[in-house]
Amino acid sequence: xxxxxxxxxxxxxxxxxxxxxxxxxxxxxxxxxxxxxxxxxxxxxxxxxxxxxxxxxxxxxxxxxxxxxxxxxxxxxxxxxxxxxxxxxxxxxxxxxxxxxxxxxxxxxxxxxxxxxxxxxxxxxxxxxxxxxxxxxxxxxxxxxxxxxxxxxxxxxxxxxxxxxxxxxxxxxxxxxxxxxxxxxxxxxxxxxxxxxxxxxxxxxxxxxxxxxxxxxxxxxxxxxxxxxxxxxxxxxxxxxxxxxxxxxxxxxxxxxxxxxxxxxxxx
Amino acid sequence: xxxxxxxxxxxxxxxxxxxxxxxxxxxxxxxxxxxxxxxxxxxxxxxxxxxxxxxxxxxxxxxxxxxxxxxxxxxxxxxxxxxxxxxxxxxxxxxxxxxxxxxxxxxxxxxxxxxxxxxxxxxxxxxxxxxxx
Numbered sequence: 001x002x003x004x005x006x007x008x009x010x011x012x013x014x015x016x017x018x019x020x021x022x023x024x025x026x027x028x029x030x031x032x033x034x035x036x037x038x039x040x041x042x043x044x045x046x047x048x049x050x051x052x053x054x055x056x057x058x059x060x061x062x063x064x065x066x067x068x069x070x071x072x073x074x075x076x077x078x079x080x081x082x083x084x085x086x087x088x089x090x091x092x093x094x095x096x097x098x099x100x101x102x103x104x105x106x107x108x109x110x111x112x113x114x115x116x117x118x119x120x121x122x123x124x125x126x127x128x129x130x131x132x133x134x135x136x137x138x139x140x141x142x143x144x145x146x147x148x149x150x151x152x153x154x155x156x157x158x159x160x161x162x163x164x165x166x167x168x169x170x171x172x173x174x175x176x177x178x179x180x181x182x183x184x185x186x187x188x189x190x191x192x193x194x195x196x197x198x199x200x201x202x203x204x205x206x207x208x209x210x211x212x213x214x215x216x217x218x219x220x221x222x223x224x225x226x227x228x229x230x231x232x233x234x235x236x237x238x239x240x241x242x243x244x245x246x247x248x249x250x251x252x253x254x255x256x257x258x259x260x261x262x263x264x265x266x267x268x
Numbered sequence: 269x270x271x272x273x274x275x276x277x278x279x280x281x282x283x284x285x286x287x288x289x290x291x292x293x294x295x296x297x298x299x300x301x302x303x304x305x306x307x308x309x310x311x312x313x314x315x316x317x318x319x320x321x322x323x324x325x326x327x328x329x330x331x332x333x334x335x336x337x338x339x340x341x342x343x344x345x346x347x348x349x350x351x352x353x354x355x356x357x358x359x360x361x362x363x364x365x366x367x368x369x370x371x372x373x374x375x376x377x378x379x380x381x382x383x384x385x386x387x388x389x390x391x392x393x394x395x396x397x398x399x400x401x
Contacts, residue, residue: 008286008287008291008394011394011395011398012291012294012295012298012394012398014398014399015295015298015394015397015398016298018397018398018400019298019301019302019397022302022357023302023305023306026306026309026353026354026357027309030309030313030350030353030354033346033347033350034313034316034347034350037343037346037347038320038343038347040343041320041324041339041340041343041344042324044339045324045328045332045336045340048332048333048336049328049331049332052331052333053331
């Protein structure tokens with residue numbers, strides 16, 4: 001009976017130990033997948049969270065880049081507009097420059113032509129040798145004064161009183177000097193042959209004086225280069241003109257330059 | 269039916285030992301403790317899965333995508349599902365505990381044959397639980 005009881009107790013202890021071991025085994029076999037699952041979930045979640053953070057950072061960077069790109073596009077648009085305006089302005093300036101260059105070239109050509117005409121005129125005036133009144137001006141004055149007293153008085157005034165007046169473009173007085181039209185206006189105003197003052201009349205003589213096709217003694221001859229001379233006939237009936245030139249008061253042949261028109265002067 | 273089945277523990281009379289009520293109570297108590305343990309373990313596993321789900325959602329919930337939330341839910345569900353293994357251990361032990369309780373009742377029977385038969389049954393159960401045969 002004692003042996004049976006010991007055997008039974010031994011079996012009971014084995015049962016208890018087996019149950020304990022079964023619990024431990026079940027615990028371990030259960031906890032291993034639990035731990036693995038927890039670790040995997042945690043690791044996966046962490047990794048994905050990091051990736052989400054990186055994606056968010058990339059999105060932020062992309063947003064910044066898009067913003068910068070948008071701003072850059074706007075600036076490019078502004079620069080393109082400015083470039084277009086600058087190109088238009090450049091085209092306009094080029095056109096203006098071309099026009100200015102052409103006009104400058106034309107002016108240069110005109111200047112060269114005028115300079116050539118001026119030089120030719122000066123040379124022709126310097127080469128005058130055959131006019132008789134330069135040799136004997138008193139005879140001319142006497143002849144003209146006897147035939148046309150008023151015209152002779154004007155001629156005397158120019159070749160005697162005003163012969164030392166200097167040449168000055170735009171001048172209208174003996175003190176400052178004369179140009180050709182200024183002297184003619186001064187003399188005509190001095191002898192009250194025109195009513196306007198010389199300063200106003202010097203530019204409007206062709207309109208103030210009545211135009212005529214054939215001049216008489218004392219009439220005014222208008223030349224292409226702006227010379228305004230008085231027309232006279234010598235004792236032999238040969239015409240000559242007297243007026244202010246860059247070389248002083250000269251008596252010249254009427255054809256020393258191209259005639260534009262004749263202005264009639266009403267002498268008393 | 270019982271006479272025609274060789275493995276029927278009721279009809280086996282070999283290697284029998286005297287089993288007292290105290291020893292049967294020990295076996296029943298042993299089974300009860302095992303049932304209690306596995307039940308707590310099952311509840312703990314289910315709770316651990318739920319707690320893990322709540323913890324992860326509370327920490328990473330704002331940053332988890334829908335697919336990741338599904339993944340976490342599946343993982344926690346897997347942990348909780350391990351409690352089914354513990355439930356599986358409870359069922360045979362409950363059956364065994366009921367059988368032992370029934371045997372305990374019949375071991376006090378005035379009929380010697382009946383008492384002997386249930387003692388043999390308890391003995392075989394004891395052997396099986398101890399040796400795993």
